[in-house]
Amino acid sequence: QEAAAKPNVVILATGGTIAGAGASAANSATYTAAKVGIDQLIAGVPELSQLANVRGEQVMQIASESITNDNLLQLGRRVAELADSKDVDGIVITHGTDTLEETAYFLNLVEKTDKPIIVVGSMRPGTAMSADGMLNLYNAVAVAGSKEARGKGVLVTMNDEIQSGRDVSKMMNIKTEAFKSPWGPLGMVVEGKSYWFRLPAKRHTMDSEFDIKNIKSLPNVGIAYSYGNVDDTAYKALAQNGAKAIIHVGTGNGSVSSRVVPTLQELRKDGVQIIRSSHVNNGGFVLRNAEQPDDKYDWVVAHDLNPQKARILAMVALTKTQDSKELQRMFWEY
């Protein structure tokens, strides 16, 4: 009787440190990612069976810095199939932390479901002392199986916090307290119970105009970093390589060096979308026509999206429109 009441949660494994293994328990930072299979991961946390009927699928086994657009589409399609299945209540994706925020945001944009989708990783491999993967996975399954998590968009459970997949970013690469959102976590998950404090305000999942089922491929969008003494080499190279949009990783308010502005104006005339973002450390906040006349140049601003998230939205948006005003609307709404 009790078993029937438990939610059905599928864990899709993609690799990362949560599936990593090191030579000794002292190796918290030196290890190989993407080693341990999903069945072994699940077997390592027997308490999962108290939360849900859990089954796993190995979708890929890679370190997340090597994830491609094709990998994203493959994962997104599998998530959509499972979300459509009546006997699935929630989905967990185990993932390397380096690009976890990109995958979480991508799924948040394209999955047409209100079922919980939780992306989770770890900062230490399971072989290390004080490994964080077991608890993060336990918390992910708890949230994925909960009714309260429905309709809240794709979520990330790391370090006891429930973060919005849209906002969250890896801010630190060695502490278990690695993932932060400039706007704060949505809630906490403690001993398998979730506590909610706020809701995402941006469009996502059910309320999104994007649908993985209609996306055949993702366009080439490149990212170019700005700094003192920067020149236009990277921007030109990205355009020559066929970029449909370039995310400008600006200083401060997405500012653009006077040595780069003429090139970006030219690239825009050639049809490349120019999207201004910022590399300030605690979260950028780029405003239109501040620093640069975006209306005049027909550029777009990424607003609070960091450059890697701006690339994700630009790719998804460009599957629907080539119009810069539409693109800007999407950057305000998502």
Ligand SMILES: NC(=O)CC[C@H](N)C(=O)O
């Ligand atoms: N903590 C991690 O998961 C990092 C491991 C690896 N670089 C990855 O992103 O998959």
